[in-house]
Amino acid sequence: MASLPFTSLHSQTYHHPASFLNAPSLSRPSPSRSIPTVNHFVAAFPSISDSIPRASISILHSIGEQSASSQTTDDALDAAASLESPLDMEICFLDPETPPASIKEWEIDFCSRPILDIRGKKMWELIVCDATVSLQFAKFFPNNVINSVTLKEAILSITQALGVPLPERVRFFR
Template sequence: MASLSFNPTRINQTSPQPFTNLTKFSFHLSKPPTNKKHIQLPHCTSSLSESSLFSTSNIEASTIDQDDFLDDPTSELSFLDPEVDPQSITEWEIDFCSRPILDIRGKKMWELVVCDESLSLQYTKYFPNNVINSVTLKNAVVSICDELGVPLPEKIRFFRSQMQTIISRACNELGVKPISSRRCLSLVLWLEERYETVYTRHPGFQKGSKPILALDNPFPMELPENLYGEKWAFVQLPFSAVKEEVSSFETKFIFGATLDLELLGIDIDDETLIPGLAVATSRAQPLAAWMNGLEICSVEADISKACLILSAGISTRYIYATYKKSPVTTGEAEAWEAAKRACGGLHFLAIQENLDSDDCIGFWLLLDLPPPPV
């Protein structure tokens, strides 16, 4: 496949503006896109292979009737896609948190939910609240490997800052790299699905119960000097070009991160314009390399403070750029955010040597999702 020439559209095609100024831009979506954001879960379909592995806390796997399993919200799941090479699953996504479910003691139950990005591996297990520690988690990770015949992952991503100590300690004892990141999109969408199909149907479900480990949204801090660009602009790319840019990761070296658009169920017309932010600097290569280690998850325009916020990791937020507030610039920032919402939160960040270059040094495809309901 030939390398893609990165050529996003800007309304203002004159000289690029300074990094602290907003380039005039307007959005023209070809039609309101549909974004179903639906993951086809193996355990929720009729195409389950007979070799899929299931287990529950009180029934032997070999005796489970599949219909009974799917209908029982108290069941626990242990699944590995038989068509996937277990050795290829090197990164996991983990959530270890309380659920809006009371056990027989009247205490909130905890649950471990594990998957990989493609949902080829899926595992759930309930725990009482008095055994929540790194030893329990470490043993559970080892049990998953033994039960499903998969190797220990190289990396484990998680998105709750409150669980960082427990998860990091368990990972370190196993020689696994823990990564705090909100780019656990498969996991987050699966938790949304489980809330509707499992938790709300559980006999111990507590309606109106709020998550005890809510996601942080701290005040943004100053951007480190090594992450500064020189110029920036709001840009747009047709969805077809975004998909080509994603596929080009397979054929050329480029810093950044992509998303599995098919898995995430993002259903957008190819001509729809996807909003993005282009950053230009003469030191594009080192800047992209620094950014590559940040686990970037979103860019947002803060209308009230006339700035752009870069979110990374679990709860790191930077003031990425500022602009002079005026009715015009406010309208442009509002239009950019509206375009992002119209695309279901899909947007991108690109780093180039200059804003008119056909080459992209860094490209991050981002999806701004609300936090899970649990």
């Protein structure tokens, strides 16, 4: 039987003066560089940013960019508080080039999101589209109203808001 030689590995300990901890190379990056602004979001997700009202984008931009000025920040926060919460908004889109009567099959997903409501519970998002993505709808719901009645009311509200007929076939994806 062959034996393998075992060599002992010694870890080396390095001692640095206390001034090493305060070296300028270890300083934290400034918050303006580490926190993404709304402009980063708009650039990364142009289709979603088109559905956000321009007023909210400019107000959010002013909050992130002008945090040094307390008066400007207070004004921007007051204006942002008057806007709808993103959880209260719904996204409704119907391609103007597609006749509403031609949309007969819908794809639906009702899923929980890692977004917490006031109670600390996860929010649920209803996503509805068709195969050609001519119809798009998204809305958030608190977890205590998720049931078949809510789904039925949401489907009826889509048909009323966008003027499309009830679907002949619904496919649940995921």
